[in-house]
Amino acid sequence: MSSSSAASDTLVFVHSQKQSMRKANDSAIVSCGMRVSVDPTTYKVLDACFVFAGIAQKHFVAQETAAIACGSDWSDSRFVNGMLLETCAQEIASALPNNTDRPKYRVALAASLLYQFWMASCKAFGIDSGFGSDVPDDYLEYTLPKPMISEQTFAPVEEKAIIGKGEPHLSALKHTTGEAVYTDDMPPVHGELFVALVLSTRSHARILSIDPSKALAMDGVHPKLFTASDIPGSNLWNIWRDEEVLASKEVHFHGHIIAAVAAKDRDVARRAADAVEIEYEDLPAIYSIDQAIEQESFFEEVSEIECGDVEAAFADADFVFGGEVRCGAQEHLYMEPQAFLIVPKGEDNEYDVFKTLGIPENRVYCRTKRLGGGFGGKDLNQLA
Incomplete structure (x- = not known):
């Protein structure tokens, strides 16, 4: 991705690149974002910034390279x-941790990306780059004398052939044009109701009573509050089957789902959910990792990944930094809004949906159009 702009006294070029180990659906081994500003008359560099990812634990700013460029x-x-490229290669090499995978390749790739940035900026500025024809013989051994270029080619195949034929992702055009239809984009069906969830306002408490009278008295609200007792199938979910879909007797965290209310539109459903009155009996709660340690509240099964001698590595390190990170979220929040659509088919107790219905699987028709942005969690929930 590139962009350039020109003012009366400055030419500016911005460019970013990503290089992965495979063509699609892969994280970058090295990526970069670069910017250069030059005088339009002399092409003297007024300002430059070269930032790389995949070099250190966080983004790396090649300050020495930018300094000699200015x-x-x-x-x-x-x-x-x-x-310029030699300084970039040396600076990148010195920034790589000792245990970096493919260190020489990353150094060469970073220098190559800088070279490609220069060539792209020359084209934008109208400079005759010469395409690197005068690279010195003593050029740093692990840098590249020309850009790293990769391409995918296919042998000629018959029109009906499948193997060897390059095909775009089935949803690629729809995603890029905005034509992809997600659940929230679907038109309403006849008689559709919107569901809002009644969430716990306590971190750990026993549910003594639930009073939905105020909510059900609202205009447009379905005359039924759905609780755990209304689930005909299993009320347990997730991979380990240890968490209730709707809390039946106790809530174990703030925001725990207790019930659901349906209404003619989304706003009415939300107001009705807020109007449901719940009486609690507070139970002891642990709000921090320090309290958990103090009360010896630990997971029985501990998963550990060990590689090498940690204590020896700390003892041999030039610098050791300590600190702590706290995260309030219990589980990861996916990038896409969570939504679902349940459509009764009106015959033989069939539904277009999945979840805890308590009916044979052959009567449930699952349609999952897109699972992107879920990091696997949506796939696992489907299997549940």
Whole structure:
């Protein structure tokens, strides 16, 4: 992705790139974001910034490389192919942790991305780059004399052939054009009701009573509050089957789902859910990791991943930093809004839906159009 702009006294070019180990659906091994500002008359660099990811634990700013770029002639290909790329390679190499995977490849790739950035900026600025024809012979051994270029080619195949034929992702065009239809984009069906959830306002408490009278008296609200007793199938979910869909007797965290109310539209349903009155008996709660340690509240099964001698590594380290990180979320919140649509088919107790219905699986028709952005969690919930 690139962009350029021109003012009366400055030319600016911004460019970003990502290089993965495979063509699609992969994280970058090295990515970068770069910017350069030059004088439109002399092509002298007024300002530069080169940022890389995949080099250190967080983004790495190549300050030395940017420093020698400032004040230089951006049209001087020998300077770029020599000192600029050499400095970049050396700076990247020194920033790589000792246990980095493919260190020489990452160094070469970073220098190559900088070179490609220079070539792209020359094209945008109208500079004759020379395409790196004068790279010095003593160029740093693990940098590349020309950009790393990868391409995917296919042998000629018959029109009806499948193997060897390049095909785009089935949903690619719909995603990029905004035509992909998600659950919230679907038109309402006849008689559709909207559901809002009644959530716990306590972290740990026993449910003594639930009074939905105020909620059910509202105009447009379905005359039924759905609780755990209304679930004909299993009320347990997740991979370990240890959490209730609707809390039946106790709530175990703030926001625990207790009940559901249906109404003619979303706003009415939300107001009705807020009007449901619940009486609690508070139980002891643990609000921090310190309290958990103090009360010896631990998970019985502990998963550990060990590699090498940690104590020896700390003892041999030049610097050891300590600290703590606290996260209030219980589980990961997915990028896409969670929504579902349940459509009774009106015959043989069939539904277009999944979940705890307590009916044979062959009477449930599951349609999952998209699972992107779920990091696998949506797939696992489908299996539940």
